[in-house]
Amino acid sequence: MVSKSVLASYVLGRSGLGTLLRHTGGHRGFVALNYHRIGYPAECEFDRGVFSATPEAFERQLEFLKKECDVILPADIKDLPRWGRGNYAMITFDDGYRDNHDIALPLLRAANLKAVFFIATGFMDRTRLSWWDEIAWMVRTSARQFIGPTAMLPACLTLGEPDRQQAIDSLLAICRHRTPDLVDRFLDVMAEATGSGRAPASLAQEVWMNWDMVRNLHEAGMVVGGHTVHHPILSFLTRPEQAREITGCARAVEQHLKVPMRVFSYPRGKPDAFNCDTRACLADANVEYAFSYYGGMNLPAPFDRYDVRRVSVDAGAPLEHFEAMVTLPRIFA
Ligand SMILES: [Zn+2]
Incomplete structure (x- = not known):
């Protein structure tokens, strides 16, 4: 807008x-x-x-x-x-x-x-990538259509187009107000949920x-x-x-x-x-x-x-x- x-x-x-x-x-x-x-x-x-x-x-x-x-x-x-x-x-x-x-x-x-x-x-x-780049990368390279809910992700998200950017925005919003160790744990959970793994060096x-x-x-x-x-x-x-x-x-x-x-x-x-x-x-x-x-x-x-x-x-x-x-x-x- x-x-x-x-x-x-x-x-x-x-x-x-x-x-x-x-x-x-x-x-x-x-x-x-x-x-x-x-x-x-x-x-x-x-x-x-x-x-x-x-x-x-x-x-x-x-x-x-x-x-x-x-x-x-x-x-x-x-x-x-x-x-x-x-x-x-x-x-x-x-x-x-x-x-x-x-x-x-x-x-x-x-x-x-x-x-x-x-x-x-x-x-x-x-x-390593920044957490914001790594989350976007996990979602964009994921072969899965949907993820969640999990303990750290309260709702189900659609990863496929046309909703992919919205899913990335939701995940970034979750991380924005977390301490570094919680963000790192969240990245591990997302690595598994998306099936993309952690981003290679x-x-x-x-x-x-x-x-x-x-x-x-x-x-x-x-x-x-x-x-x-x-x-x-x-x-x-x-x-x-x-x-x-x-x-x-x-x-x-x-x-x-x-x-x-x-x-x-x-x-x-x-x-x-x-x-x-x-x-x-x-x-x-x-x-x-x-x-x-x-x-x-x-x-x-x-x-x-x-x-x-x-x-x-x-x-x-x-x-x-x-x-x-x-x-x-x-x-x-
Ligand atoms: Zn900065």
């Missing part, structure tokens, strides 16, 4: 009113855009919900940013109170998908733009970057930040567990890139995905900025350096909506 915000931006773009509004001198503060994957979701056997744009759409978005905005990096944030009005945007990616290196990096280079890549360092060992190599690729990002002038080791929702963990996820991530970044981890993004990123303990652990690790993921723009004041707001870039939304988010963020971000 098309959201009201997408519809309004589309009307604005078509009517020419958007162009007029965009040239009213911009705004104070900046918009941080968040991407996950660049590619073609319809061809993917993993979670299609994490695609942010096709390569063609991403290229058009970069063209727009280059023409209409100042694209900034975290190091520029300290100057925020001194900036005048304008269209300021930051490009960020989460998780560490391989297409970030293979597709996004060449396009960023061609546009001469820089971005921030937040990586879950455990994924860079490429031994070879698949993880197709999906994630390795450290050579992450180094290429760094050497191309991109900023590499942390996103934990195992991608848990941090607020579900005790403070020592959170500290291990944050310092373990920082240590891996430092070991492989020889630079400290100064920026971080919270897995899931909703307001309840991080807490006071998370902030204390980030301060202990000398992290300068941590990014959330529930919409909104960033004003010079009040500015919370451990809750830098980001907006989602969604595959399928028209370019007009992207343009409106960046240039009219008070309404569309």
Whole structure:
């Protein structure tokens, strides 16, 4: 379903009113855009919900940013109170998908733009898929028409088309609010219920970057930040567990890139995905900025350096909506 915000931006773009509004001198503060994957979701056997744009759409978005905005990096944030009005945007990616290196990096280079890549360092060992990709893969490769109910799955689900995507969405919703050990048990149950088994490690190599690729990002002038080791929702963990996820991530970044981890993004990123303990652990690790993921723009004041707001870039939304988010963020971000 098309959201009201997408519809309004589309009307604005078509009517020419958007162009007029965009040239009213911009705004104070900046918009941080968040991407996950660049590619073609319809061809993917993993979670299609994490695609942010096709390569063609991403290229058009970069063209727009280059023409209409100042694209900034975290190091520029300290100057925020001194900036005048304008269209300021930051490009960020989460998780560490391989297409970030293979597709996004060449396009960023061609546009001469820089971005921030937040990586879950455990994924860079490429031994396993994320739970969301593994569930989608189990369902898409299953030969079974129906599964459930089981102890961990309250209702029967239809895996065959046209209901397959709906089954995947239901299973992802079950996992979203569970602790990592429960998610892992759920994956074992689903492996058996679907008959697909657990995903082989070879698949993880197709999906994630390795450290050579992450180094290429760094050497191309991109900023590499942390996103934990195992991608848990941090607020579900005790403070020592959170500290291990944050310092373990920082240590891996430092070991492989020889630079400290100064920026971080919270897995899931909703307001309840991080807490006071998370902030204390980030301060202990000398992290300068941590990014959330529930919409909104960033004003010079009040500015919370451990809750830098980001907006989602969604595959399928028209370019007009992207343009409106960046240039009219008070309404569309
Ligand atoms: Zn993530």
